Amino acid sequence: MVTPPVQQTSPTFVGMPAFPEAAQRELANTQQRQNLHRATHTIRAKRAAVVGEVADWEAIRVAGAAAKDEALHHLGDYLEQLEQSLTARGATVHWARDAAEANRIVVDVARAKGVDEVVKVKSMATQEIELNEALEAAGIHAWETDLAELIVQLFGDLPSHILVPAIHRNRTEIRDVFLREMGNVGRPAPADLTDEPARLAEAARLHLREKFLRARVAVSGANFAIADTGTLVVVESEGNGRMCLTLPETLISVVGIEKVLPTWDDLGPMLQLLPRSSTGERMNPYTTMWTGVHEGDGPQEVHVVLLDNGRSHVLADSVGRQALRCIRCSACLNVCPVYERTGGHAYGSVYPGPIGAVLNPQLRGTTSEVDASLPYASSLCGACFDACPVRINIPELLVELRGTVAEQGGHRAESAAMKAAAWVLSDPRRLAVAQRGATTAGKLIGKRTITRVPGLGAWTDARNVPTPPKETFRQWWARERDTSGGEAGPRGRADGIPKPGDGTDAGGEA
């Protein structure tokens, strides 16, 4: 049996430093840490409240995991069924082995329509393949229509420079950029625009509406693809998804092959699990379901691109394949003590947080610095597993991957070092001390700038801050260890991640 190929690291993330050094860099950014702290804790509380309302939550988790497992274990059959259902309903199905192939398909369809722009609903799959860059290269402008993405684009942070701040923009900055830039790319912002969030949202509404009304081609992802009916599902908040999925003549959806659900009824558990876990709502504002072409309603040309790009490689690992159950809710990010302090970018991928620490090395292999270090980006505290709506045992998978990295021998120093870090982080008392320190530091900084709700949005945090590689993990570790004796106590706590030797109440274990 030939193992299916891994995913090629996309251009943006080639040469990313290993997690610990990227993380260290992020930790120095106190503002971001404050934002993340506030965001993750807000969403965590909301999630806990709405999950608490559901009496049989655990049973629904089990049902959700079972539905995904059924699809994954028999993925060949369900993909064929999905293709059949879609085709029967008038959709055109394409298959893409990797990012380049998927991009080529989308560019070709857009070109055939003769357009020089497309509107986009934010989607992880299209970020993963860096579709916007491919479209730009073909002379087709991709308008992101999610409010946060619009802000990023207006700041000139074009998608080709993914690692650029968005979360740091406060309301005044957003007003200024709206006033300055909107007129250059479409309908200008009203001259009397204030920095009230409601007024800013209104300005975005008017600006984007012009684009929605004239767009002829839209690109989306899908949260679920139902094999027995051929229905695609997009879950969203703002309504930009509905606009993109409804108004243009042509719709192209890029769908990872792991998005398949066997039957319509599997939506029962999924639509309970996803919104509550993601944004902490009983239900998200809007969900759109479409089944191929609907005569007289919505796009009359519907394309679906089924994307592999390393997923079959993950599937080949009988234990690791459970990671493909992920529905990208980001609950694991919001409960993760490591993510809260480092932010998403340190993970070197569009998939951050605990699931990113698993999925990236699974998809891309463990040969690069960052991918080999990611399995250590965890305290193994288990909070992610408890939060995960489809019961992915992230700690178990991290341990497995650590074994793989250790076996390949190239990162022994890292693994020894991170064992010590894991030891500090895994003791709740030591971690509590560190967390108290971080919280106090955060409070002192005050709340000045913008942050965004993770949940459906946390996935984009990975592009928040540029992090030029400076030193290897070995250098970082050696330096930190050398200085840990004297000053590491207070500084270590303010940074949030305790240094080895910072175990104030440490016993004798090492």
Place this chain on the structure above:
Amino acid sequence: MGAREEILARVRSATADVTTESRLDATSRRSEGRVPAGRRNPSEETVELFAENVADYEATVVRVPADAVAEAIVEQLRSLGRRSVVTPSGLDAGWVDALRGEFEVVAETDATSAQALDVIDAVVTAAAVGIATTGTIVLDHAPDQGRRALTLVPDTHVCVIREDQIEHDVPESVTRLHAEAAHARPLTWISGPSATSDIELQRVEGVHGPRTLVVVIAGA
């Protein structure tokens, strides 16, 4: 080998260790065409819960007897100061007549472009299913709800739902939709007006969808 064959071959070899039987044949179409058991009216608690949860999203909720629906629609649109309203082709004729008295009424068939819809203040529709535990309205865009753009472009949506369309929870709603072969039509699940928290974590109601949502629950 083409991409399709290659991906399918990869996936099949990746799952070669799986020994369980696929439930593909057993379960496919398990609920389609099945008449949902007992189309009974929901309990008063379920209707109350639905009303509460819809209101929780900052939508306006009114409960009226079936014969007072037209009046309620007119009253809501009047108090919101709306002037023009688009009506789906299959909307209750009595409601449309009531609207004609006071508003500029545009038929769905006369507002064929998104641009035309963009200058209309409001839309009035029926609904397919309501979900109490989540405060959700599901539109299946049957003739009394109109094509999707109708409930997307105008800024105010008045949605009328009958009590007997309200299900208690998500799974029974999903099953009901399938039983009615709703996937033959597009579906829109609406839980409150559109919202964003992208600016300083502050929730703003209404970005691209209708910013004002009025739900009229019609009793017997």
